[in-house]
Amino acid sequence: xxxxxxxxxxxxxxxxxxxxxxxxxxxxxxxxxxxxxxxxxxxxxxxxxxxxxxxxxxxxxxxxxxxxxxxxxxxxxxxxxxxxxxxxxxxxxxxxxxxxxxxxxxxxxxxxxxxxxxxxxxxxxxxxxxxxxxxxxxxxxxxxxxxxxxxxxxxxxxxxxxxxxxxxxxxxxxxxxxxxxxxxxxxxxxxxxxxxxxxxxxxxxxxxxxxxxxxxxxxxxxxxxxxxxxxxxxxxxxx
Amino acid sequence: xxxxxxxxxxxxxxxxxxxxxxxxxxxxxxxxxxxxxxxxxxxxxxxxxxxxxxxxxxxxxxxxxxxxxxxxxxxxxxxxxxxxxxxxxxxxxxxxxxxxxxxxxxxxxxxxxxxxxxxxxxxxxxxxxxxxxxxxxxxxxxxxxxxxxxxxxxxxxxxxxxxxxxxxxxxxxxxxxxxxxxxxxxxxxxxxxxxxxxxxxxxxxxxxxxxxxxxxxxxxxxxxxxxxxxxxxxxxxxxxxxxxxxxxxxxxxxxxxxxxxxxxxxxxxxxxxxxxxxxxxxxxxxxxxxxxxxxxxxxxxxxxxxxxxxxxxxxxxxxxxxxxxxxxxxxxxxxxxxxxxxxxxxxxxxxxxxxxxxxxxxxxxxxxxxxxxxxxxxxxxxxxxxxxxxxxxxxxxxxxxxxxxxxx
Numbered sequence: 001x002x003x004x005x006x007x008x009x010x011x012x013x014x015x016x017x018x019x020x021x022x023x024x025x026x027x028x029x030x031x032x033x034x035x036x037x038x039x040x041x042x043x044x045x046x047x048x049x050x051x052x053x054x055x056x057x058x059x060x061x062x063x064x065x066x067x068x069x070x071x072x073x074x075x076x077x078x079x080x081x082x083x084x085x086x087x088x089x090x091x092x093x094x095x096x097x098x099x100x101x102x103x104x105x106x107x108x109x110x111x112x113x114x115x116x117x118x119x120x121x122x123x124x125x126x127x128x129x130x131x132x133x134x135x136x137x138x139x140x141x142x143x144x145x146x147x148x149x150x151x152x153x154x155x156x157x158x159x160x161x162x163x164x165x166x167x168x169x170x171x172x173x174x175x176x177x178x179x180x181x182x183x184x185x186x187x188x189x190x191x192x193x194x195x196x197x198x199x200x201x202x203x204x205x206x207x208x209x210x211x212x213x214x215x216x217x218x219x220x221x222x223x224x225x226x227x228x229x230x231x232x233x234x235x236x237x238x239x
Numbered sequence: 240x241x242x243x244x245x246x247x248x249x250x251x252x253x254x255x256x257x258x259x260x261x262x263x264x265x266x267x268x269x270x271x272x273x274x275x276x277x278x279x280x281x282x283x284x285x286x287x288x289x290x291x292x293x294x295x296x297x298x299x300x301x302x303x304x305x306x307x308x309x310x311x312x313x314x315x316x317x318x319x320x321x322x323x324x325x326x327x328x329x330x331x332x333x334x335x336x337x338x339x340x341x342x343x344x345x346x347x348x349x350x351x352x353x354x355x356x357x358x359x360x361x362x363x364x365x366x367x368x369x370x371x372x373x374x375x376x377x378x379x380x381x382x383x384x385x386x387x388x389x390x391x392x393x394x395x396x397x398x399x400x401x402x403x404x405x406x407x408x409x410x411x412x413x414x415x416x417x418x419x420x421x422x423x424x425x426x427x428x429x430x431x432x433x434x435x436x437x438x439x440x441x442x443x444x445x446x447x448x449x450x451x452x453x454x455x456x457x458x459x460x461x462x463x464x465x466x467x468x469x470x471x472x473x474x475x476x477x478x479x480x481x482x483x484x485x486x487x488x489x490x491x492x493x494x495x496x497x498x499x500x501x502x503x504x505x506x507x508x509x510x511x512x513x514x515x516x517x518x519x520x521x522x523x524x525x526x527x528x529x530x531x532x533x534x535x536x537x538x539x540x541x542x543x544x545x546x547x548x549x550x551x552x553x554x555x556x557x558x559x560x561x562x563x564x565x566x567x568x569x570x571x572x573x574x575x576x577x578x579x580x581x582x583x584x585x586x587x588x589x590x591x592x593x594x595x596x597x598x599x600x601x602x603x604x605x606x607x608x609x610x611x612x613x614x615x616x617x618x619x620x621x622x623x624x625x626x627x628x629x630x631x632x633x634x635x636x637x638x639x640x641x642x643x644x645x646x647x
Contacts, residue, residue, distance in 0.1 A: 090556030121245035
């Protein structure tokens, strides 16, 4: 684990159970602890069913933890209500999902301006320009008025990356961002994420099955059966 | 405000546009409901107004007359005994209201009363040559009586005038007697016979009234009925016809006269109008419930269809309140568009009714218009119904767990 005096996020002893108090209660995360510092590019790997997506949902404030402590920028989140979680999610996090998850009724540009629209009720000319610039940066300057259905899988994922980064959140969470793409598109998207990371100094926590991509991150956390098996620099993985 | 709803507006409109056929169908459904409600309301309002105008156009809103003659018991039965009594009802002869001249200004001073007209009424025969017809004789002061039933506006021939020896008769009676304006007829009441020159023929709106009505100067009627200086009744016109019942009750408590409102005189008509109003309200209520259920069912389906989009929006920062408002706004938009279309449809239906549905005389049966206030209230209620219909689906959308919705 990278030591950082002031980590961006800090999880300590996280437990997550489903069906609490019922006969079929199941604990998915067993005391997970780690931190992500500012500007880190971290891969979260592990076999299917190891709890990666659940952990990402907890980190993304989409699911509540059952026990433990989760701090974002030093603030404890476990006591926040739904509105509080939503506002932190809006302010601190960007999301890239495996299946792009763009809104099909909106153009690429509108999808990218959505976070600004929901935050302020309108999109200022500056925000519009910023969204255009983000789409240009991900190579979609000529496709920004197309609907998601008119774009390839790789292009849709690039729109999703632009949307996740448009408000420059400190941390982007990506759940198998290349899992649904062919190898060429997968490489293209990953290179793009690394480039944006380098340009914006945004932290990334990327869930992936692909050891090839994990090895290209700064740090790799391996989750097995709901517990952290290893947390080491990617250079160690490559070796 | 605009900024506050900017996100909700954009998403709501886009969701509706995306579900094209679904949206069109529900807007058409709302429009049909609104059109039915607006059309039926306008139709029933027109029908009731027409019925009331016809009914009240020929009669007073409140009538004051002398109490009926009654038989008083000769003596009370002895205690502990019972008596079998058979009573012959007394003949009801025309009686004058005591002190009617003093009562008129008292009644006229009441704010609810628009006009008061003394009347002497009785029965008799109208004769011309060999023709003889039974009549209802009314003696009035023309100017006062005109303020009660607008008699001058009902003249179909001649000029309404009631000088000494002059009279106004119903159109059908003139036909039965073969009389034209300017002709003379004889009036017979009991042992008294008089003659009058017909100055005008009137159409009171009811054929039977036209066949029996003879209107003469008050003084002539007093003489014919045998009530010199008397008045058998006072006719009252009110500022608001619907206060007649309460005014009549109030007057009955204060004065020793027989006082009857137009509602009491036309109790069957009032019952029919009430039944009609209740039926209309029921139809409107049922149609609005159907509209609400229609909008709600479409929005429920929309929430199910859009679970993933709702999950994405929630994940990237939309609050529960924003998602709630997106769907409430969809209900309001569907309600507003449907209402506007429905009001236009109702205007078309009313136009078709007045164009194609006509009486035997080729004229429209009655005036039917969609008052702007009615159109606005129906449209407003439908829009509110749209929002109410969206409450359950909107709450469901707001309550969706984003993590679960995204996985779908």
